[in-house]
Amino acid sequence: MSNVAEMNSPQINPGIDPNTMSIIVTKGSLDWAYPPFILGTTAAAMGLEVTMFFTFYGLNLLMKDLNLQVSSLGNPAMKMPMMGMHMGMPNLVSAIPGVDAAASKMMKNLMKKKGIAPITELRELAVEADVRMIACQMTMDMFEYGPQDMIEPLEIGGAATYIEVATQSHINLFI
Amino acid sequence: MADQVLDAKGLNCPLPILRAKKALKTMEGGKTLEVLSTDPGSVADFAAFCRTTGNELVEQNEEGGIWTYLIRKS
Numbered sequence: 001m002s003n004v005a006e007m008n009s010p011q012i013n014p015g016i017d018p019n020t021m022s023i024i025v026t027k028g029s030l031d032w033a034y035p036p037f038i039l040g041t042t043a044a045a046m047g048l049e050v051t052m053f054f055t056f057y058g059l060n061l062l063m064k065d066l067n068l069q070v071s072s073l074g075n076p077a078m079k080m081p082m083m084g085m086h087m088g089m090p091n092l093v094s095a096i097p098g099v100d101a102a103a104s105k106m107m108k109n110l111m112k113k114k115g116i117a118p119i120t121e122l123r124e125l126a127v128e129a130d131v132r133m134i135a136c137q138m139t140m141d142m143f144e145y146g147p148q149d150m151i152e153p154l155e156i157g158g159a160a161t162y163i164e165v166a167t168q169s170h171i172n173l174f175i
Numbered sequence: 176m177a178d179q180v181l182d183a184k185g186l187n188c189p190l191p192i193l194r195a196k197k198a199l200k201t202m203e204g205g206k207t208l209e210v211l212s213t214d215p216g217s218v219a220d221f222a223a224f225c226r227t228t229g230n231e232l233v234e235q236n237e238e239g240g241i242w243t244y245l246i247r248k249s
Contacts, residue, residue, distance in 0.1 A: 038189050041193055042192055042193065045192055045224070046192075046196075046224060046227045047227065047228050114187050115186045115187040116188075116190075
């Protein structure tokens, strides 16, 4: 019979440094760029060894030229503070060309006003803090991006590269 | 009187923590850093930051919406 107490007791794998974290970054819009970069830079500042693996649209966040956009289309939770209230956008309006660009500009202005760091700054801080950033080779092939399009230093890897990191990380997040 | 002062007023999460970490990095152990912040979330965050990094949160005050933290580098 197995020892139930032993099975239920939370244990840190003795081989894993508790101060390690990995994040899979799969989204590349302005709003979704924040959670991985905020958590990555903060964890690094708190002494954790951090690896970020950029795949699919997340790859967008490694581009040299960032022009991140947000879309209110299909996002009923996106309500901007305007004229003393919070206003959402009907999908029919969101679908009109130019509306996403306007909403993106509005969100960037709002962030600046509230002292929220631009993504380029958080990304620089991540590089400075030695956060290991890996670009997904398969996604680069699929979307036809080369190392010349992305920031340096660039590390390129695949699923096995990430899994190896994950087996050595105490915290593994998918964003 | 703190050895170094960091004015993080007007900055939002996670910038006060990131700037504090940057300042602490250049300081010797035992020296103190005073951080000024207007971010209400900084109260919980500086406590967590200090617990995790082992730096000592010696003192914290709030006056007129400005939080002051005194951190001693470990």
